[in-house]
Amino acid sequence: MSTFESFSSQFKGDVVTPKDPTYQQALDRWAANTKRNAAIVAFVKDAEDVALAIKYARQAGLRIAIRGGGHSTSGSSSSDGGLVIDLSRYLKEVKVDPETKLIRVQGGAIWKTVDAEAIKHGLAAVGGLVNHTGVGGLSTGGGYGWLSGLHGLVIDNTVQLTVVTADGSILTANETENADLFWGVRGGGSNFGVVTEFVFKLHPQRPxxxxxxxxxxxxxxxxxxxxxxxxxxxxxxxxxxxxxxxxxxxxxxxxxxxxxxxxxxxxxxxxxxxxxxxxxxxxxxxxxxxxxxxxxxxxxxxxxxxxxxxxxxxxxxxxxxxxxxxxxxxxxxxxxxxxxxxxxxxxxxxxxxxxxxxxxxxxxxxxxxxxxxxxxxxxxxxxxxxxxxxxxxxxxxxxxxxxxxxxxxxTSESDAAPTGGSVTTDRVKAMFREHYPRLQDIKKKYDPDMVFNQWYTIIPA
Known part of the structure; x- marks a missing residue:
């Protein structure tokens, strides 16, 4: 059984608890009304840190929230008494490959960084209409932007993901590798794991x-x-x-x-x-x-x-x-x-x-x-x-x-997440419609215990 001390000693990033002077700052969110008093905020430095935080939270019985840009109005990036896996401090870099027209974007980045780096090469990614929105939440939930008329949604321009799943596995997901996970995350939100890196297509863009x-x-x-x-x-x-x-x-x-x-x-x-x-x-x-x-x-x-x-x-x-x-x-x-x-x-x-x-x-x-x-x-x-x-x-x-x-x-609806130990499924089924049974199968494979349960929570098959 991992203790808090052993978790902290192995963790490379910053572990913030209510006794730390930076605690209130660590809880800050775009929508102030979604701020929740977490037991632990774990500022992860890499995918291994994410895996460690998931393992500790599960053993300690702490509910997990994932914070990328902190832009959720439903409070899905906050957790009252739980553990927040926060990617925003260290996992926020982006790297453009102008030859392949691909951009690697870490899970805590915001769209402003993506826009600024891509345009240096005469390129752009489909991204959010508000540039301080986090990449992660918008991208896994669909992703509309001004370039969608030309290039589709963000999920249509996603070519690869690095996902840390509920058992701590660090998986590469694309069309050929863990293809079911790749399918599910692109629209299924945070139901299947923590995305530590996205790879997006870039397109030529006039300055x-x-x-x-x-x-x-x-x-x-x-x-x-x-x-x-x-x-x-x-x-x-x-x-x-x-x-x-x-x-x-x-x-x-x-x-x-x-x-x-x-x-x-x-x-x-x-x-x-x-x-x-x-x-x-x-x-x-x-x-x-x-x-x-x-x-x-x-x-x-x-x-x-x-x-x-x-x-x-x-x-x-x-x-x-x-x-x-x-x-x-x-x-x-x-x-x-x-x-x-x-x-x-x-x-x-x-x-x-x-x-x-x-x-x-x-x-x-x-x-x-x-x-x-x-x-x-x-x-x-x-x-x-x-x-x-x-x-x-x-x-x-x-x-x-x-x-x-x-x-x-x-959505600002908290009933998209479990309340009182149950899950509101009508809205979830209405959201995913004919895709819901397939998502349930993927949920059963990668998150059978519903560790990730903060946004339109899918019930495993």
Whole structure:
């Protein structure tokens, strides 16, 4: 039986416990309301450290959480009284091979590092829309980005993984080696182990793109929706629009669209001419270095605030979601609490490439229109403010009349993980649908005791 002393003496990284002066800092998360008081935070230095931490946690009866970027709104990267395997301190390097157009990314890296290193070689990886998001969680949960129209999801561009499984094995997983594990992790999240390294495809990328926000007043909602209805079915792979119903700094309702065009300013302005012609009240579009586009949302997603998310699916026609009636009902809900900054964000990324990938290539749905993110954020967390945030988000979902399970990376629902010794399986089955039985078989092989149980937990066959 491994004691804490023997574990600590063999561990190469840093072991932090409540008695250490850096303990509170070690618990920090992007969403402050997901901070949990772990018994141990293990800052791992390599895959062997991860294996050691898993072995000790299992022997000591400690629940395990995996922390990459710490961006989860469901608290899946935190553990109350458990052991956190934290990759963010030492396993955050990336290495580009420009000859093979591959990038090796350690499990604790963030997308900002990936963007910065790849563009030095005129290359880019499909990555997150917010660049301080961790690579690990986004990549194992699917992975949408501005380049998805051209190159698919992050999971479609993953060529190899290094995974430490529940028994402490350090496995290479790709199309030919441990292929079942490779299949399961690409969409099955953290259900099968700790990914200490990803290998992604890189693609040639121009250094500058055309992007930026256009803001419209409520009287323009119908015209913007009509433009989106016309543009969306024929959107080119190099295009993309995010639209948000939100309140301005003065509390006035507005519709913001953020346009992305992977090309010149001249071509971009032509592609979105119909939108510019609607006369936005504000426009800040221009030529940007490619990595900068993933920095632009950062002021609205600052570290250390409190967040509640819900992911729902886009309707087939943008005007079914964005119309004067919905706009009025949404803004009424947004105004219902002065303590919260809330918004509805619609992601219109060209889906032809994403949905052309065979349905059985990975356990991720290939028939989706795309994602809507419902978000509430607030300062100074209290139980009342937390409850109100959930109320706001569910009221917004009701306005949009959404059905089915949304994008798993956008969940704040703690019932995706075991509660009180049981597991909520309906949402998990709704997430994985026809892939669930196969995932259960893989779970039985690599994690029969459900050691990894923090995100849409799969029950072994």
């Amino acid at each position: 500058e793109i055309f992007a930026g926000p256009l803001v419209f007043t409520p009287d323009k909602v119908e015209k913007v929706a009509a433009f989106l209805d016309d543009w969306w079915p024929r959107a080119k792979p190099e295009e993309g629009i995010a639209a948000a119903i939100m309140l301005g700094p003065d509390g006035s309702p507005l519709l913001m669209t953020f346009i992305f065009y992977n090309g010149s300013q001249e071509d971009g302005r032509q592609a979105y001419k119909g939108l510019f012609d609607i006369s936005p009240v504000m426009e800040q579009c221009g030529v940007l270095p490619y990595p900068s586009v993933n920095e632009l949302p950062n002021p609205m997603s600052q570290w250390g605030r409190n967040y509640y998310f819900k992911g729902v699916l886009l309707s087939e026609k943008p005007s079914d979601d964005i119309n004067p009636k919905n706009f009025d009902e949404v803004t009424k809900t947004l105004r219902s609490s002065p303590d919260h900054i809330s918004a509805v964000e619609f992601e219109y990324l060209p889906k032809t490439k994403i949905n052309s990938v065979p349905a059985d290539s990975a356990p991720f749905r290939r028939d989706l229109q795309g994602n809507t993110l419902l978000v509430a954020q607030w300062q100074d967390d209290t139980p009342e403010k937390s409850r109100k945030a959930k109320e706001i988000v569910y009221a917004l979902a009701k306005v949009l009349r959404t059905e089915g399970e949304g994008y798993g990376n956008y």
